[in-house]
Amino acid sequence: MATQGIRGPGGRRGGRPTLEEVAARAGVGRGTVSRVVNGSPRVSQETRAAVEAAVDELGYVPNRAARALAANRTDAIALVVPEVESRFFAEPYFSDIVRGVGAALDSTEMQLLLTIVGNDRERSRLARYLAGNRVDGVLLVSVHADDPLPELLVQLDIPVVLSGRRSADEPLAWVDADNVAGARGAVAHLISRGRRTIGTITGLLDVYGAQCRLDGYRQALVEAGLDADEGLVAPADFTEEGGRRAMGELLDRRPGLDAVFVASDVMAAGARQVLRERGRNVPGDVALVGFDDSAIAHRMDPPLTSVRWPIEEMGREMTRLLLAEIADRRPAGARGVDDRRRIVLPTELVPRTSS
Amino acid sequence: MATQGIRGPGGRRGGRPTLEEVAARAGVGRGTVSRVVNGSPRVSQETRAAVEAAVDELGYVPNRAARALAANRTDAIALVVPEVESRFFAEPYFSDIVRGVGAALDSTEMQLLLTIVGNDRERSRLARYLAGNRVDGVLLVSVHADDPLPELLVQLDIPVVLSGRRSADEPLAWVDADNVAGARGAVAHLISRGRRTIGTITGLLDVYGAQCRLDGYRQALVEAGLDADEGLVAPADFTEEGGRRAMGELLDRRPGLDAVFVASDVMAAGARQVLRERGRNVPGDVALVGFDDSAIAHRMDPPLTSVRWPIEEMGREMTRLLLAEIADRRPAGARGVDDRRRIVLPTELVPRTSS
């Protein structure tokens, strides 16, 4: 008798119907309702119909927490975005990724947990969080090569998908844009326009994608039989100011250059300013091609030719991949490095007036 | 004997320590550990220390699902962003809001659930979702006046905070930028620069914020003793194309105008193009002031004077408000319309070359 009726049976906040109530209404057992709700095939037609009717009438929606507790899964994935990155990339990058993820999740019961990691303190908080809270999987956006998070997740045996590789032989599942082809295409485009002295402004080269864009640049030169002059390569850091600085260096070293492939639109904006300051006409004297096809590209003067990569689609594909990994959870280690876990998405050159 | 040892006690995936194990280790009861973990004051110093030691040694992290189930709360809030909006606003709007929310959540156990709502189908899916899944509260970004979601949430008795009001007497809790003062300041600035024939391009006027900006424009004119010529008001829709069109109309109707206050930077970008096409010099012939201080403002040519509103701070304040509402959950209806539930944040004029 001790504790009983602590809270009246129907007196709970909101009073949402439970499995049990649905079962009673449909005149079946709990297990059966559970089977119907979870789409198990081992239920007869009539029973299923009866249960579904009861579900509708009562407006039953399963309690997530109870389900998570009983089934030891959470039906949630986390999207982890480093704060710094969210500033650099193509402006709508963040919302596009989220939109893609959302779209892929739309037909699912999964929910999306968002985390922005700024400093290291937050990073370790996140680590603790992920360790304890069991999301079913994690989407990691643009991790740096030295980030400990991926390893941690592997240790915790939580599925991960990265956007972008950390290196050529990334062991984790990833989705990446074809940066090499994108850059190569951009430079080939400049060459086809008659440019011969083509410089490049790179992103941070410890970011693999930036390295790829540089590789693509070089490949295009080689393919065209132009020799790769290292004086034409100016490293920068994805920022507008970095773009300014690099453009300045380039003009100092190779005053005769007639085109620049810039590894991001933001840096291209900086470069364009310097070109104007130094009296260089775009595209008359110097043609310019950017990368990202971000919002600023078509607003630049002249509008900037740029390489578009499908951000939203990346979000979608990452999510597909992650859901697949979660679904066929095999004992860790049994998972190989099969090709289903690596997806390269094509880029597209968007020609505008700057080239 | 029937069912037992279905899963070995320690054999669960991941094998994370439970409250019970911590209790055993610390030589206390479950209740006591729970009290320590939840920061209850009714625990003696020594016991607390012992439990904390056990928690550390075992690396205990409470299981969220179990907690949610037992306590009938979720420790999660949802951020709902209409898809369309995420495109219009100041470019980094989305990530800024999220960053603010994240910052406010940082010291909390709360997690952030993100939902982008596109079409009506998704909207009703979300409604169902919120009805069933019990988040502890919802942040609603830029809802339209006719959106049924706020009402639904009120019915479900789920705390809500809006970013931006739907009308002057918004009954729900909200955080908004001081659009009136921002606009008034911008126009006063133009007046102080000697401009006398000042037009405005408005946003969608069924968005309350757009209406406020128009009001601010008018107030500034009145304060300066200039008469409000309705021919100087051109309604648009927050898009670049809309800005182009409105600027065209303005020039057609009032060729002599010497300044325009535009209710968003994106529209200002459109307006600026038209000014260039029509041979008007900025700021020589026509001064331009935008609103949002988005990424494009300082990249325009000439750089655009604009009104900045603190997006990240709005996210932070919204979250603070929501957490407070969740914390002192009083029986619905008992909550009044007190001022703690309405926050107006100041805007700031960022002067650049365009004015």
Added chain:
DNA sequence: ATCACACTTGGGAGCGCTCCCACAGTACCT
């Protein structure tokens, strides 16, 4: 008729927590 083997179904146990009651211990009055 008997057995083997489906296919369905009911419901016990248990997931890891919180909540609350009961009770021990201590202190301070009458």
Added chain:
DNA sequence: AGGTACTGTGGGAGCGCTCCCAAGTGTGAT
């Protein structure tokens, strides 16, 4: 000595599910 009033603590019950075993029913082969 007995009463009252705390503070701390242990642990039962229960949150709403899933999982699985057992049992019921039906079918066809022996």
